[in-house]
Amino acid sequence: xxxxxxxxxxxxxxxxxxxxxxxxxxxxxxxxxxxxxxxxxxxxxxxxxxxxxxxxxxxxxxxxxxxxxxxxxxxxxxxxxxxxxxxxxxxxxxxxxxxxxxxxxxxxxxxxxxxxxxxxxxxxxxxxxxxxxxxxxxxxxxxxxxxxxx
Amino acid sequence: xxxxxxxxxxxxxxxxxxxxxxxxxxxxxxxxxxxxxxxxxxxxxxxxxxxxxxxxxxxxxxxxxxxxxxxxxxxxxxxxxxxxxxxxxxxxxxxxxxxxxxxxxxxxxxxxxxxxxxxxxxx
Numbered sequence: 001x002x003x004x005x006x007x008x009x010x011x012x013x014x015x016x017x018x019x020x021x022x023x024x025x026x027x028x029x030x031x032x033x034x035x036x037x038x039x040x041x042x043x044x045x046x047x048x049x050x051x052x053x054x055x056x057x058x059x060x061x062x063x064x065x066x067x068x069x070x071x072x073x074x075x076x077x078x079x080x081x082x083x084x085x086x087x088x089x090x091x092x093x094x095x096x097x098x099x100x101x102x103x104x105x106x107x108x109x110x111x112x113x114x115x116x117x118x119x120x121x122x123x124x125x126x127x128x129x130x131x132x133x134x135x136x137x138x139x140x141x142x143x144x145x146x147x148x149x150x
Numbered sequence: 151x152x153x154x155x156x157x158x159x160x161x162x163x164x165x166x167x168x169x170x171x172x173x174x175x176x177x178x179x180x181x182x183x184x185x186x187x188x189x190x191x192x193x194x195x196x197x198x199x200x201x202x203x204x205x206x207x208x209x210x211x212x213x214x215x216x217x218x219x220x221x222x223x224x225x226x227x228x229x230x231x232x233x234x235x236x237x238x239x240x241x242x243x244x245x246x247x248x249x250x251x252x253x254x255x256x257x258x259x260x261x262x263x264x265x266x267x268x269x270x271x272x273x
Contacts (some may be wrong), residue, residue, distance in 0.1 A: 050189065106185075110186035113186060116186070
């Protein structure tokens with residue numbers, strides 16, 4: 001069964017739509033629950049997904065998130081169309097934030113998002129092009145002792 | 151500490167929650183208005199105390215597997231948040247107490263904070 005996809009599903013995320021913000025993450029969590037994934041893996045995935053989704057809602061015009069679950073791992077791929085991140089190293093620093101007062105009123109923008117995504121991932125990759133968008137790859141292994149090749 | 155006891159101590163109103171949910175045992179609590187911080191430091195099974203009344207507070211509680219939410223300063227969840235709490239089965243209370251006071255009351259009655267990091271323990 002190794003290498004076979006168990007499930008793959010994509011979600012559209014609309015920038016600035018705070019009313020819908022977080023719905024994709026809730027759906028991801030529900031899917032993982034239905035698959036009987038370990039609760040600690042679900043929790044880490046849900047937190048990473050929610051932070052990533054909120055980043056798209058807050059900063060980008062739109063984005064797409066694809067969830068892929070294999071027997072070895074949960075993989076989330078996010079690609080947004082937005083302003084991009086000029087200095088990724090700085091953006092990964094806890095507490096660094098470019099959030100507006102409106103974003104903070106929503107309860108976000110504490111500069112914890114990207115570091116928290118990394119903390120909850122086994123493998124985290126980020127790349128960005130200013131003026132075009134940002135791409136995230138989040139890998140969470142179902143068996144932490146077996147680090148499969150993504 | 152039972153959620154019902156938390157309701158009594160904070161003289162809180164039950165915004166939503168069944169009798170069975172009010173019997174839920176709460177072992178720790180975390181308070182914040184910034185959901186980013188709750189997501190970074192929160193623990194599953196905790197009580198969330200917050201003054202942030204939009205739907206993101208409920209969504210954060212759901213993502214974190216928090217057992218209940220207490221809104222402080224007399225806040226109530228917005229319509230979308232309340233609907234989400236009902237769908238997800240997360241009981242919601244509202245107290246007129248300020249955040250500091252609400253936390254102080256619960257702490258002095260034995261409700262612990264979320265687990266602190268090893269660094270803080272060593273200090």
